[in-house]
Amino acid sequence: MATDAMNESWRRILEQIQSVWTEIEFDDKELKKARGNLRVMIDLIQQQTGEPREDILQKITSFL
Numbered sequence: 001m002a003t004d005a006m007n008e009s010w011r012r013i014l015e016q017i018q019s020v021w022t023e024i025e026f027d028d029k030e031l032k033k034a035r036g037n038l039r040v041m042i043d044l045i046q047q048q049t050g051e052p053r054e055d056i057l058q059k060i061t062s063f064l
Helices: 002-020 028-034 038-049 053-062
Strands: none
Touching (some): 002 053, 038 053
16 A cells, blocks of 8 residues: 555654664654654754754755
8 A cells, every 4th residue: 555655754754863863862742743744854953953053954965
């Protein structure tokens, strides 16, 4: 099923994000808002770390 594949893909991406930014505690509400939206995920990480958006984008795209 496409939905199962999408859910698995999201879990894999989220695991990668959490392994890179171990200092961030993501809450479920934030993750639901960011799901499937790269801009929102980058904003969330940037707000919590202060890391430049370009650096975050580069790290995320390396494992997409």
